[in-house]
Amino acid sequence: MSHAFRELLKKVGSGPHTSENLTRPEAAEALRAMLLQEAKPAQIGAFLIAHRIKRPTGEELAGMLDTYEALGPKLLPLSRRYHTAILGSPYDGRSRTAPISPLTALILACCEVPVILHGGERMPTKYGVPLLEVWQGLGVEWGDLSLAQVQQVLEATGVGFVYLPQHFPVAHAFVEYRDQIGKRPPIATMELMWCPYAGDKHLFAGYVHPPTENMFKTCLELRGMEQFTTVKGLEGSCDLSRDRTAIIGCYVPEIQDFERILLHPRDYELAGADVPFHSTPELIDQMRAVLQAEAGELLKSAIWNGGFYLWRSQVCPDLESGLAHAERLIVSGQVRDKLVQLATQVESQRLNYSAHP
Template identity: 60%
Template sequence: MSILFRDLLKKVGSGNHTGENLTRAEAATATRMMLLGEATPAQIGAFLIAHRIKRPTGEELAGMLDAFDELGPKLQPISSARPVMVFGLPYDGRTRTAPISPVTALLLSAVGQPVVMHGGDRLPTKYGLPLREIWQGLGVNWSTLSLEQAQAVFAQTGIGFVYTPQHFPLTNIIWEYRDQLGKRPPFATMELIWCPYAGDAHIIAGYVHPPTEGMFQVALGLRGVTKFTLVKGLEGSCDLPRDRTAIISLSSASPELERVFLSPHDYGFTPKNVPLGSNEELVTQIQDVLAGNSSELQQTALWNAGFYLWRSGSCADMRSGIAKAEELFKSGVVAAKLQQLIQVVNSVAEKNTDNQLLESGQEVKANS
C-alpha cells in the first residue's frame, strides 16, 4: 500500500464538508502512481469513483495532463504552415449517431491541414464504435503500427493516429477499472484535451455537459495552450450536430472565450442527424460521400468540413468552406487522400515485416 496515495485519496474522498481538491502537482502524482501501478487496486478503484463523485477541477485536469505528457507517447513535429489540429473524441465511441470525423480528417489533410487523432478499441462504459474500427473498415489499419511507423505515416500523409493500446500501454490497466466501476472517471474528461503531438497544436475537443467547457478552459490555460476549439458535439464528439444549433467556443486573445452559434438551417441543411447502423453500413455511406454522391451523410460531411476549413484558416468563412468541401468531394481529391493513406500505411507495415524477417534470418544464420 502507498501511504502517499492514501493521503491523496483521503483528500478527494472525504465528502462535501471535509474533502479537498488536489493541487496540480498532486493530481499529476496521483495519475502517475495509478499508471505505474504504485497504488494498490483497492486504492485506484476508490480514487477513480471518489474523484468522479467529487468532480474534477480544471487544475486537476492540468495535473493529469502533466503526467500523461511525462509518461505517454508523442508524435514529433512535422513541417506545416498551420498548427496541427488534434481531435479529442470520447474513447468509448459512438452508439447513436454516425461519426464523420475520419472524413473531416481526410478532407483537411487533402488541403494541407495536418490532423492527429487518438483512441483505442471498444471501451467502457459505452463500448461504442471507435475510430480505429471505422478507419480499418476504410482500409487503414492503425493498430499494427509502432509509434515510429505512425510517425512515418503522419509525415508523409498529414494524418497521424496514436493508438493507445499499443503506443501508451500504461493506460490499459485503467480501462479494467472503468469496466468494473461502470462509470466514467475524470480520465475520460482529460483524454479529450490530451495532445499527443510535440509541435504547435490546435486542440479540438468535444463535450456534453456545459461545466466541462469551463474545466477545459482552465486546464488549457494553466498549460499554456492558446489555440483550441470546444464543440458541444454529437455524443460528446467534435462532430457538429444538425438537429440543433451548434454551440462552439473558440480561443481568443482575451481571457473570455469567443462564442459561435451555428444553425444548420441558416446554411441550407436539414435538421437531422444520421443514425448509426452497423460499421459496415457506415463504411459504405462514407465511401459514397468520398465518391461525391449526395446523401444525408454527405450533408453532415459538408456541414463539418465547412466549419473546420474555416476554423483552420483554409477558407475565409463557413459558406466558402462548405462550397470548397463540396468541390473537394466531387473532384475526387478526398478519395485520393484515402488511397494515399492506405498505400503509405501498408507500405510502412510491409517494410517493418521485411525488416523483421531479415533480422530473424540473420539471427538464425549466426546461431547455425
C-alpha cells in the first residue's frame, strides 16, 4: 500500500507546474491509507504539506468525506419535525472570541430541532478551547459516553456530541501529524462539512477565507447535500459576529447556487463587540449568566445566533420572529432547563455504564 500511496503523493507533490489534482476516488483512497496507517509516516507528512501547498479542490474534499463516511461513526436517524442541524466548528478550537454554539444548540433543542456537534480535545495548530471543554464546564461530560449512549441522549434531549477520541479513534490518532507538521492540513476544511448522522440534516459550515465557501459548494453538490448553509463566522466557526455584517450562503438546489444574504446586526439593535475569550472559567460564568437572562454582551450574541438558527431551521418564518423567540426561550428559563435536562441525561448514561460496564 505504501507504494500505491507514493503514486498519489507524486500527483499532489510535484510542484506548481506539474502537480495534479486527485480524482474523488483517489482522494478517498489517500485519506483511507493515511487514517489506517497503511501509508508510511514520512509519506503522510509529505502528503499533508504538499496538499496544503497545492490547495484542495472540492472534488478532493468530497472523496475525503466519502472515507470519513465509510470509516467513521454515524448517529441513527430521528423522527422529528425538523431536520437535524449539524454545526461544524474548527477542531482546533477558539482562542480570541467566546464560542456560542453550545448556547445555540440548547436554543434549537428547545424547539425540537435536534443538534449534533463534533470535535476532540485541544488540538493543533491553534490549541484553542474545544467545545468538549465548554460542555464540561456547563456540567455535561460527553467524553465517557459510547456512541449508543450519545444516541440515547440525542433522542431524549435533542442534543448530541460525537467525540473523536471515543467514537472515531483512527481520526483522533491522526492529530499527532497536525502537531508535527505545524500547519492546519486540508482535512481540517473537510471536517467542517462532516455529518456523522444518517438521517435528514441541515449542515451549517463556518469559514474564514472566501475560497473555502466555493470548495464547500463543489464538494457538497457532488455528495448530493441539499440542505446546507455557509457562515463567514467567528474564527471559522458557524457563530455569527455582532461586530460586522454576517455573510451567509443559503444553498438553493433548484439553481444549484447560493442565495447570498447579508445581515447587519445594527438593523436589529444587536450590534456590538464580540465577546473576547480569556479563559474557560470566565466563559462558563458568562454562559451561566446568559442562562439566567442577565444582561450582557454574550446574551445579545446568544439571541443573535439563536434567532438566526431558528429562522434557518424553519422554526420561525423570518429573522425578526426568530430573534424574539430566542429571547423568550432564554428569559423564560427554557434554555436553562434544557441544559439541566441534558446534564441529567448524560450523567445517567455515565452512571449506567459504571454500573454495567
